[in-house]
Amino acid sequence: MPVLIPDELVITSRLMEKWVLENGFGGRILVYSGILKSLEEKLRRGDEAGVNAFKSLRMACERTGAAIEVVDVDDEEVDLRTALRELAQRSGGEVVTSDPVTARLCEALSIRFSYLAPSSIIDLDKVFQGNVMSLHLKESVPPRVKKGVPGAWRFEELSDRPISREELELVVAQILLEVYSTLGKSSFIEVEKKDTMIVQLRDYRVVITRPPLSDGLEVTVVRPIVRKSLEDYTLHPSLRDRLVEKAEGILVAGPPGMGKSTFAQALAEYYRSLGMVVKTIESPRDLQVSSDITQYSKSAATQGELYDVLLLSRPDYTVFDEMRDTDDFKIFIDLRLAGIGMVGVIHATTPIDAIQRVAQRLDIGVIPSVIDTVIFMDKGEVSKIYTLEVVVKVPRGLRKADLARPTVLVKDFLTGNVEYELYVFGERTFIVPAGEDGGRVEVEANNKVTDIVSTILGKFIRGHRVRVRGDQLRIEIPAEYMKVYVRKCQKKIYRLCREMNLTLDVSVLEEG
Template identity: 40%
Template sequence: MKLVPDTSVIVDGRFLEFLQSEEVEEIIIPEAIISEVEHQANRGMSIGFSALSDLKKIREVCEQRGINLVFCGSRPEEWQIRRAREGEIDNIIRECASQSGATLVTGDSVQRHIAEIKGIPVIYLEQKKIVKMRIEDFFTSETMSVHIKADVGAFAKRGKPGEFKLVRIRESISPEEVEEIAYDIVERARRDERSFIEMDMKGATVVQLREYRIAITRAPFSDAMEITAVRPIVKLALEDYNISEKLRRRIEERAEGILVSGSPGAGKSTFVQAIAEYYASLNKIVKTMEKPRDLILKDEITQYTALEGSMEKTGDILLLVRPDYTIFDEMRTTSDFKVFTDLRLAGVGMVGVVHATRAIDALQRFIGRVELGVIPQIVDTIIHIEKGSIAQVLTLRYTVKVPSGMHEEDLARPVIEVRDIEEEKLLYEVYSFGEQIVVVPVKEEEKGIYKLAARGIEEEMRKLFPGLRVKARVVSDNRAKIYVPSPAISSVIGKRGKRIADIEELLGISLDVEPLGSERASVERIEVEVEMKKKTIRLHVGEHLAHSKVSVFADTHRLFDVTVSREGYINLRKSTANGKKVMEALRKGEIIYVVPL
């Protein structure tokens, strides 16, 4: 019997196993198969190396059993390689079988039917099951991920999201063993209907093998062959999270643009799985966009990946499908954020997953990619996950106002307010400042309205006490401190406190009277790092004060006022008056610090 195998039965070992039980006179290998396998191996694709390994084993069997091994045909043309997906290579293999009077052996059902239509004898091999050293053997019930590297060994992360430890589970592992494990992974992913080869590029292969997300790397991409496998060990429902009734109502009724943020391994994917299944339980149509598809979800939730390698094309399909909610797992590139934006503006409820160490950092991923005024229409809720739990929830609101810390009415502009959902406390403001979009932390004592109120109190005090030096600071909605020269305190308070009581009634706020000068002890003092350069001095203040106006102090005396750069530092030329003041203070050994204005 003459046999012509095609690529489908070579790459997964089915043809090799078939040879063990059949009497074969001659095996004919089309040059098209050799060309295809060589091309895949040269690109560093795992499937190519698997096929090379099996071709060598086929030759060994032929030599042992005296089977004639020949090659037929010629290498395919470039246009045939480009159209391999349309069946050009398969057609070359069928022609080889037909011209040789041999039987075609295939595991591809389409190839089988075409051969039968053309009258070519064909043997169809069902998918086979093999038992080898498998990636699952390295996992225990508490193992989150396994990291295998040739000649180094195998390590496992054990524990739960945010609380795990890295342990060595194999002292050494040979390149051959690693290759065998990779071979098994790729084979099973090709056969299993619930597994996928998500990406196969030169030096890197990404596989979703059931619940295992696996990355296989080899030279030249990595210095040695390596396998990293990740598996979710916890599956929770939304009820398992300690969420408030306010957050639950928001997720169910109002939130339609949710960002779930957290550092790698914090438990983001586990949480979005819970949200996806919660929405499905409310009779909503839920889809996912994942690359790779590694969320473990009910069968009712369809999981999409990048269509022809493009999430934009997946988004186009979803615009036609129009689900109620879409889970976009792991947004990284600008195109991902644009797809999220397009779907959200089209009316689809979106839940996006992003890597971020703070909740506000997730919002910053949109800045520069999307117009500022559109962001609140896209994102209304940010849920930050740490150690498998909800650490912070922020909400967004768009308004027009004078940003906190500014005083002039004509400085009003569109501002995105970022608030804590539980306390409704204003934490950040996002607005345009010159040509930049800035994210400014807001402290309660520095709120713009407080500063405006303090100015009003100072004006009223000067009307009541002409010529009085006075400084006011509002510390809460119903209390303020006023600072006057020590000799004037008794006059301001009055006999038995009657005058200050009248002033409090007039202003509608409780007042504490303190000596002028003591207000410096109650404001934030930030010591700075001084960096000396050839012609300049750089004072490192911190990015949290970027674009803020501060007073620079040396010990107890103020040197000057200045605005901090967007990078969080103050640059001074040594030859300027301010530079000389700092130089002199440093020469005297005085401590340099700043106080926000």
């Protein structure tokens, strides 16, 4: 009697059920108990599609006279793929799969297997004709594509009929079939977790999410990043010179979809063309770069592994696409301080926001050693360029000469004008716009003083008032809190006034 051992994908996609009915299968089907545990866990978290598919498979077996059995393996700690292979070897059965990795391993071990998958559900090459940027499929929602260019795109529905869960499972199975046929050559599975799979299928990046991570099965396919060179951008000649001669800590910033990664890719190729050693850090790896640029996957590396590899291999430049969390910024900062040229891609709505995201993680005087150039992208083009340098001066908004301190000047690269100053006052880092006159800056400085004083008082006193008038700090406190002020706050505020060259007036707050 023939024996089949299905994996979870052929069950949840209902391909196993369809095959049993079409072939009138009357043999034995061995379902590994770990698959049922997985379906049970998904049901507990609100996703009943897998359990419903298993129920339909059982009913199909009853109609054809097949026997379906739930079986275990000796080692309950093994993963699902290993368990399927053990069952096949123990029973002499045949693995039925829609998983490219399982199929390849069965090939290598001479284990009999069948690969079930549809082949004509969707043609990605036809979908991505013209200016289609991405394909968006979600159960119970009509399929849509995003058309246009960075900064000027729109959604279009491919059909007004919502796609069902069963149809979308077949799309997933077809995508994985294409991965199977090119696995290890032009396709690979970069991330595979319980509810997430990120696949590189030739030049397409495919993101698959399942409940409960998402509220339904969703498949997103992103078109390859457009390959551009620096010559395709309208760049001032002096910027090109700076990128070669001076810029070693570069931030490429901008909102999502504005061409940051495309520019970073062009910059990587430009450095490569100059004979420099260039590497990338990506998650997932979807920059379209030459084969002699090594692409490292952040999601595949352990903590500290990327730092060690890059520090020992000593590239001239490393492109980090893109920096999101504290660990990403730490790698960028540590590698830059080790002397490696860094290009970091970062989401930000304004150029100064990008600087602030890094500045809050560094001592003020070190910032220009880590970031010396900020390139802001808007609608696929370079819209703003900042350079950073540190000087010792009295920052804007402070008055007294002995308040001079390290101050980072943020300059417009093309005009040389200072647009922002960064400095530390107390324990806070301030970013002050450089106004044409001192009035606006002084108001902002006064606001910062009142904020600091209010923070000191607010820990102990309610109902206080704080104002700065000229060179005087005025504080009004309810009478019942005056002793608390003297004990808890007075010394700190005296010290602040000395630093800011302000006189102090403290009075009782009049009722009413």
